Amino acid sequence: MGKRVAIVGTGQTYHKSARLDVNGMELINEAVTRALEDARLTIKDIDAIVIGNMDHFEGINYVDTWSVDGSGGFMKPILKVTTGGTTGTTVAMAGYYHAASGLFDTVLAIGWEKNSESDTTGAIITAFDPIWDRPAFAGAVAGLAVEASVYMHQYGVTEKDAARVSVRDRKHATNNPHAHLKGEITVEDVLRSPMLSYPVKLLDMCPRTDGACAVIFASEGRAEKITDKPAWVWATATRHNYVYIGDWEPTAGLKTLESASKEVYRKVGIREPLKEIDVMELYLPYSFAGLSWIESLGLCKKGGAPRLLWDGVTDMGGELPINPSGGVISSNPIGATGLIRVAEAATQIRGKADKRQVPDVKVALATGFGGCFWSDIMILGKEKKL
């Protein structure tokens, strides 16, 4: 029961803070066209489509049916999935399950967002319960700031340590032609940037971006005919545990990521992620996450992340490069962001990452984050395995 599935093509737009030259359908179409080109397929070869974004950012209801001119859904099976910030990885998993089910051989997965079309905070605040959380709460930043404070308090991690994450991701982005923010920054730049919500400053935080990403999944038998460089999906896991902000446990680390990673490591047989994984594309919406969440991924013990950062372990050329694409701190078209992590991980395995290529990638890991401290995770491999 079930087929193995590989990623056989990816496409992205060149992410920008505002793509005023295209409407949503056209933005989607750019990414889809590029993915089809990458896989050397036409829309006729696609058996099913799955699409995702966060409705309130563009104010369009039933995006699956609205998008067909751009997504290629005309007279095709299409459905929509959406789970907040994790939407991109939810879309990736849906693409995977469509193909793994055996019902569809070649599946197009699309994640997109046109954040320029709305007030991001005004829209995102509607995620939270209108009666209990919304009246007191303030967008995405506040929750993360609280998490950062707890981490600093428990392990003596500093704002400077966190800044090192932003510096890394922004430096990596200079190798990525798709990245939204393209300039390098220094630790000083981060520390001097305006405070949003202590201890999170402007340059600790991800931007909001217009962008789209498309990934083509194919089941075994079909994948090998499409490309000689498929990136095989080995395992995925999801933990969307919390409903109210107050349900989140105020201790350092992202429990949902810990739990999800344990599941996939077990499935794949990974015991020492730092050694056994070659590259990671992590959904880090802000700098502190680049420290505490890699501890949750088991790369080191709690409080040990700053050492990894300062030693350059996660830089290009290090033992385990993180976010060669520049990550979320460099580009954040929300509905696409998680899918971009998967696309980038696949691109690394396929050896098509040009200037941001990590040498000899056999195993890659991608994560998604969003909602109320929710996590998604996907492991890809060069070999068909399992």
Place this chain on the structure above:
Amino acid sequence: MESIAIIGVGQTKYERMKKGDTFADMIFEAVSKALNDARMTIQEIDNVVTVSNDFWDGRTISSMAVMDACGAFEKNVSTVEGDGTFGVLYGMMRILSGSFGTTLVAAHSKGSESKASLITNGMFDPIYQRALGLDAVTSSALQARQYMQKYGVSEEQSARVSVKNHGNARNNPYAQLPMDISVKDVMASRMLADPIKLLDASPISDGAAAVILASEERAKKIAQKPVWIKGVGHCAEAYFLGDRDLAECPSLEAAAKKAYGMAGITNPFQEIDVAEIYDAFSYMELLWSEGLGFCGRGQGGKLIESGKTQMRGQLPINPSGGVLSAHPVLVAGLARVAECVLQLRQEAGARQVEKAKTALAHGINGPCGQSHCVIVLSK
């Protein structure tokens, strides 16, 4: 396709306004009922697919409201934003992938909490259509007129659907609007947008439903009374109303063809014993009957007049009362599936169709049924 079983179903009563219930309360009720029905505990659920819509809920991550109530804690979970039938389809894929043995699919919606016209206006393209003020009713009226004119289907024939379905709803304890009405009543009801009158239209509803899917292997171990999914298909056609011939339903035909092909059905009218289809408006039951191959193109009016789709007819359609009798958006498709399951198990009480062995559940998404999902089930 390997067989997937539905081993548990649960529905809340559908009501105009469930003031005492939050989304989570409704989901918990539906999920608990489904678990009871399957004699399972939440621990035996391997993964969850929720179904909800951010616009209807007024929440940009609408799934968040029900993560606890659907038992998703520490489980793999995803969310389909579209009709419940698509949720079942996705839940199936996750089992067929080999990753999970059971999937819980749970949908919720509270039409009472906002204004349907504003919310359905949101499905129209902001650049060319939104400002015109179209909504689900006015756009469907455009389709109704085009279909009825092209094929000579009358408003009276359409009204018969409403009479039949509200009448059937009297046998369904979950239905919101059981009514004993006549064609005259429908024709005299307030005109909303020609030719759709009040009694041709579905109501605003609150409710939730849940179904539990299982792999063949798992079903054999734990299921008391499994019902099998034999075929499934989904398809969407063009988006802009002016790009479509609204009197036709090519995407439904494509979806049905796929589902029938998998299920080995060549003569749907003969081989299907009961159908639960998405009659958001009375004319839709006629149009979708044609698209599903229950009769020839343009013959929907004659079909309802023949009596063959009545409770004692050859192919009863919507013994539950259909969407005309209860329309919690998104949930309605899942309710169609749940009703089919009850029919095949001979557990449909007063609305039981005799000798039901093969059933069809159908759901729609997007304006004027742009996208369809068809599911064929059998005992």
Place this chain on the structure above:
Amino acid sequence: MGNGGQPRGKDSKRLRAQEAGEERGKAMGKWTEEVEELVHRGRIKVPYTWSVGEAGSRFFVELRDHQKIWGTRCPACKRVLVPARKLCGQCFCQTNEWVEVSDQGTVQTFTVVRYPSEVQPQKPPFGYGIIKLDGAGTGMTHLLSGSDPANWRIGMRVQAVFKEKRAGNILDIAYFRPLGE
């Protein structure tokens, strides 16, 4: 309780508070039958600025500045898409040619709206129609007004009526008026 005997000090206080709470809970009995069901009113305030895109922009500029209606032709199926679009969804390719179409056309279907809604630009009764303008390959959905709906028929001819003050959006056409009765 750890120390083996009766709880003391803080523990004792906490335990008594807990017990008192449980007692009050029991005293509430069938609380669901008596509770006053509240509602909480709110509204989502998210203003939008949608990017129209290049094709849509040109279409609107022509409406605004010249009171002309243009479509774009798909090189594959040859249909002229109205309103103008960059993408032909049926063929999944870009349109490449601008074609002016008439401001008159034939009604494919229509309805007369009888109920009010905040989102409607006119007060009922008014009409919606899908109009195939002469020269267009697709229908354009818009408002119908300016004559007695009792006389409206599928197949009737209509004419675009432009607004005096136009802003570059779909309502620069105020409505389509049925011709000659």
